[in-house]
Every structure is written in C-alpha cells, then in structure tokens.
Amino acid sequence: MMGQGRLAAWGTGLAALIALPFVYRDPYHLHILVLILIWSFAYTSWSMMGRFGLVSLGHGGFMGIGAYVTALLWNHLGLSPWIGIPVSMVAAGILALIVGYPCFRFRITGHYFVLVTLALSGIVLQVITATRDYTGGSLGYTPNRTSGNKLLALQFDDKTTWYLIALGIWLFGIVVWHWVDRSMARYALEAISEDEDAAAAAGVDVTAEKLKITLLSALMTALAGAIYCQYQMFITPDTVSGIAVSLQMVFAAIVGGLFVSLGPTVGAIITILLAETLRIGFGTRAVGWDNLVYGVLLVLFIIFLPKGILGSLLDRLKPQRKVPRAHEQEAVQIARPGT
C-alpha cells in the first residue's frame, strides 16, 4: 500500500525530527514542540473514533483520568508511573466500556451519543473538583518530585529526553492510526457509520466493533494525559480534563483533517501556536480568547472545509485519489448492459 517514495519521505522526516534536539537546543522552542507532540497524540487518539462519526465530547474525561490517576498513585501510594500509567489506562478503558456498551447496544447514535459523552466529561471534571482533599481541586495538582531514580519516577529535567519521549508516543499514535486504516475493521466502521443495519447484514457485530475502537481511543487518550502530567508536573482539571479539553480535541482534529493520519498533528500545531501567540502577545488580557477563536474557526471549517486543512490540501495535490474516470465508466457499462 505504502509506496517506496512515501516510505522514504516518512523515514527522512522522522530522522530529521530525531536529530533536531541534538542540533537545536532552544528550551522554549523544544518545550513548544513537546507540547505539540503530546497533544497531537491526544488528538490522533480522538480522531480514531471521530473519523467514523463517533463524535465524543468525553475524551477530556479519559485524559483527566490518565493524568490524575497516575499522579495520585505516585503521591499517595508511591507507585511508579510505570505501573500507574497502565493502571490509569485500564481505569479509562473500563469507564469507556461502561459508557460505550449501553450506548452501542441500545443504538444511541448521533447527537444523543455526543450528549452522553458530554456528560461523561462533566462528571469526571466534577469528581476531580469535588475530591479536592486528594486532587487539589481546581487549584491543580503536582506529582511529588522524586529524590531517587528519575527513570523509575519518569521525571526528567532536560527537554531533549522529553522531546524524544513525546516523539516516540506521537509516532506510536500515527502507527496505530495507519494500522486501523489498513485493517478490515476500518471497512466495518465505515459501514457502521453509514448504515448499522446493513453492516449487521454483512455479518458485522456492530456493538463489538464500536466498543473496540472506543476502547482503543480511550486507552490512548489516557496515555496522553499521563504523559502530559509527567512532563508538565502540574495539572489542573481545566488543562487536562473537562469539556474545554474535549472541545479542543474536536476542533484540532477537524481543522487539521479527520481522514488523514497527520491531520490531528496539523491541528495541534495550529492550536498550540495560537494559544502561545495569544499568551505572549496579549498576556492575561487574552485569557479565554483561544476558545473564542476555536469556536469561530470550527464553524467556518465545518461549513467550508470539512476535510480539514491537510485533508483538503492532499485532495488538491492528488486529484487521482478519487475514483479514476475510466473505471467509473467501465462500472456503469458493466452494471447496465445495453445502455
């Protein structure tokens, strides 16, 4: 499927990305790159479901669970993030199944599904805020600095290490995206997104297929939350959880392009740069402006550029991605003999 040329392009790009921190050491720029990579991974995780019409506004909840469970286990029980992260992912996965199963079994789709997931986001945010004795509530939470082994605590001081970790996680997300894209499960999910009854008549277990992709997406999102927490060493309900984070995922994935693997990455570059520009340019006066800009852009994109920036660009570059004309005519002729 993947041509030699494309593979070479990926290889070169990746080599350049790996070499970057050894050549270029500006800590602020590396910091921005790490953020872009971690959020790209989160957006990619969201788009695994989103591209099949499963629009979730609950992913802020999964991300928050990833971040908070990992940090809480470390601070209260002294559990290394190497154990804490898998535990937090399992917790997010179980929650995804608990919410997903009844939705899929009883065919809650479209707007109703969005509403259920929106509630999930709100609930996780409320729980974090309400248990402020443990989580610090809306003031935020800081994992304890380790005095021992930094690798065991997954705490590193230099940006280069974090850049490479974030790059690895990001690449993992892209690989999983392609793996799903080339699997039979993609056919099934595309079919389900169009017509559940017809998909079932083709033998697809609709509930199971939807649950599988939801589980995968939730696990990855929780991982993104945990990595973000380990990197920033400070989390608040608003930065890793809740409806604002969920909306930001939707915005970035749609603006970048839902149906191409690097679309969410393009979305992350735009959202992070936008937030940073506003922060540096306007300081505290611009608090919340980024959300306003997101909102306006989201409406414009959904109306005028539904395939997102990267998706539309690729379509421009490769008009032959569409069905070739000759095949189309051949199909018509074979299907309607005599005309």
Add this chain to the structure above:
Amino acid sequence: MLEVNGLVKRFGGFTAVNNVSFRVDQGEILGLIGPNGSGKSTIFNMLSGTLAPTSGSILFAGHEIAGLAPHRIINSGIGRTFQIPRPFRRLSIFENVALAGFYGQGRPSRVRAEEAAERSLAMVGLPTDRHASVDGLGAAGLKKLELAKALATAPKLLLADESLGGLDEAEMDQAADMLRNIRDELGITIIWVEHIMGVLMRVVDRVMVLDHGEKISEGLPSAVAGDPRVIEVYLGTDAETTQAAAAEARRRAGG
C-alpha cells in the same frame, strides 16, 4: 433446511405477521409473494435477525435462530439482500463485498475474504476492480451489489428481497436468471420475496402467498396462481399479471 413454526410479530396492537409456518428444503427456490404490507419484509427481517419475533420458532439447519443477533445469523449461513439497496458509499464496490466476505464468514484471512469478493462480483457481473466507486452504479448495478454482498457471506440460504420494481423487463429477466444460476451453480437455497408475480413464477419451485400477515396459499406456482383466494387478493391491483402468470405457469407445467 429451514423450518418456521407459528411465527408472530406484533408492533403494539398491530399484528404484522400472524402465526405463519412454512419450511424450505435444501436446493429449493421458494417464492414469497403478497401485496404491499402483507408481512413479507417483516418475515425476512425476523429470519435475518433485524427484528426479534414476538413468538414462534425458526429452525435453521436444526438450530433455533429466532431472536439471535443479525451477525450471528449471517455467520450461521443465512445471507440477505435489502429491498432498497443499501451500499456503503464510503467504500469502493470491491471493499463493500470484501467486508461482507470477511465479517460474514466469521473473519477468515483477508485473502480469503478478498477471494470471496472477487468470486461474488464475477458471479453477478460487476467489475472486480479494487477502486471502482459505488457512485458509478445505476439501479440495476446497485441490486447486483446487494446480491454480491450477500453471496460473499457464503450463505447456505439466501434471502433475496428483490423488489424488481424500477427495472425494465430485460433487467427483470436478467435478475431472475441470476437467482436461478446462483441456485444451480452454487447450490444455494433461496427464498425470493417479490410483489410482482410474473417473473417470479417462472423461476421458483414453490410459492407462498401472504396477505395481512397470514399465509393464504402455498404450493406449486401453477396451483397457487389458480387459487381463488390468491386471485382475490391480487384482483384489482394486479389481476392481469396474476392471470398471465397462471397461464404461463400452466404452460410450463404442461411442457
């Protein structure tokens, strides 16, 4: 092969299918006819698992399948088409059929699913090109795609909801011949639903007639077409077709 006993489906106070029993033997083509709203599609939806029966039993190859989830029924060897074609437009023609070949056969290897897709597409006469788009298909082509999807699931029993309305006469004949070929060449047992009697009568071995959710007649096409109850049901709506079909069936039985 298939044994249906006392099948009932109620929607609230409305009884769509009332105590219908019938059987289908291996290698047979059973025609299922009746006016609009007579319960044909409801029976199909229960046989394929889209609807759960209110009561009654459906034995397929000795196993009770009433109320099972659709994908389980498809995997046990029943394939179905929809009256109004329901292609997946975001997939190519080939991918549509490969999907059915993969999930409909209990997920064999991808290679086997794609082979099944190629065979099914060739059988119905659609291109096996991997990228041909569904949008290039007309009404007849979409019906062929429905059939190819059902065949790719490797059914032992095919439920063909083949409303031929919308096709011209040549296309109807072609569709009827195709069903007969599927039975003759692949040995697939078929239940064929239709509300136009003419074409169907030429192809089927036996006919069952439904009206208002009840079975009013069953037997050889020649006998059923002459049945006064059947003529009454069709009179006024399709009397000429009925009589033409009866004449043709008699001719066929005689020759």
